[in-house]
Amino acid sequence: MEEEQKKKEKKKKEQGPLRRILITVAYDGTNYHGFQKQNSGAVTIEGVLNDTLTNVFKEPIEVIGASRTDTGVHAYGNLAVFDTHSRIEAEKVPYALNRSLPEDIRVLCGEEVPLDFHPRKCDTIKTYEYRIYNAPFNLPQKRLYSYWTYAKLDVEKMQRATGYFIGTHDFASFCSAGTQTPTTVRTLYELTVETDDPFDSEDDPEAPVCRDIVIRVSGSGFLYNMVRIIAGTLMEVGKGRIEPEQIADIIEARDREAAGPTAPPEGLTLVGYEITGKA
């Protein structure tokens, strides 16, 4: 009993004023049911972060995440904040957490932010990457972080299609049906398609290719499944089923049915955030 009392007093001394810490989180989403905590008991990134923080700091902690990535989607730099009475230096937080986190989640950075900083209520530029492995057979070492297709994609056509997406548009055609959102207008700053083995019209069209194709997109924000629907639509362009010029009409349609399919989650990685200001 006395021991218990001493411990409590010691803890009180160690505690400081409430502070908000912003962490950058990388994860392999393969074995998680997405970022967001679920009541079903399914394992999520948020759930593991909450449990680990609560254990490490010995106080009940719940993070607020910037992006609720879907099941199987990866991140190099998702953001989350949490509040703590601990006096730990923010820069030491990654070391403290990484010792206890499973190896498919890593905290790469920690910094103190004002208590009213909210990662979903500030102006940001968000960047995603969609990786495609385009080869006759999948490569085991790429299977977890790329979407594999043997259909030879015309990268040059995909590149020509990107221009139509740039700027501020109503992206209702690129939002999963039934999503509740005040507006489907979003701004895309950049959309590129790159490959380590570009299509060359002088090459034998029957010759197999073994290449990575990376779609990279930056914007002010994204609708539900928007990046995966853009990737799925660009792949339809690469297969010759949609012409680059048709993208303008697809956007104009404001109809999910007009766009291509939602590309599978394993190819998608949330690359990171640039915080540009408070909303």
Added chain:
Amino acid sequence: MEEEQKKKEKKKKEQGPLRRILITVAYDGTNYHGFQKQNSGAVTIEGVLNDTLTNVFKEPIEVIGASRTDTGVHAYGNLAVFDTHSRIEAEKVPYALNRSLPEDIRVLCGEEVPLDFHPRKCDTIKTYEYRIYNAPFNLPQKRLYSYWTYAKLDVEKMQRATGYFIGTHDFASFCSAGTQTPTTVRTLYELTVETDDPFDSEDDPEAPVCRDIVIRVSGSGFLYNMVRIIAGTLMEVGKGRIEPEQIADIIEARDREAAGPTAPPEGLTLVGYEITGKA
């Protein structure tokens, strides 16, 4: 009974003369106890290939592998041969097998070879890659295929050390103790160390790095654990514990104790073989 008889006759008709097929096999070694079949019942690449081939071709098949990679070691292009009475075109073999193989093993190529072709008894140039992720924290997406170290490695020093390895030497210092082999003399044709973020003496030496370092080595053959001991020794050079010039003495010593530690398996990938002739 009649059905059974018909089936047998049909199978006989389908069967042709015995042929030997050479396959190129890629795998993620994370979940395997190495290539070689084990009596313990541990899951191995060879065991899975034998089971899959036997099921697909409906005749008992055992492969002969070129390289018996260790537990946790990966391959882009290990080689194996098997004999079959099936009339399947060699080029179709990957399609037939990949449908049944687990997704961490893929057959990338099939070709017919003479019945006396033995993948361990022909002259080859073998290439390995050892990948290091050099950063303050591991990245979940790299953890399975790179060895992570936060110790900032001096890549320029590692590069200077490579020259001492090239050529024909007695590599006894780079062979796990107790290995039975007629000779510990081997020939290395190439050894390179590359990084996407080279060391620059003008950079702040305290600034953290986030980079990939890739050691690539080609040779006529390798002793047991040789590439991993070379990688472990080069990392000691990168840490400043061994000077590049000392490599000559380490080779000269012909003593496993003289070299650095055996680097962990996850960084190692058997890249491939070039068959240069029959032994």
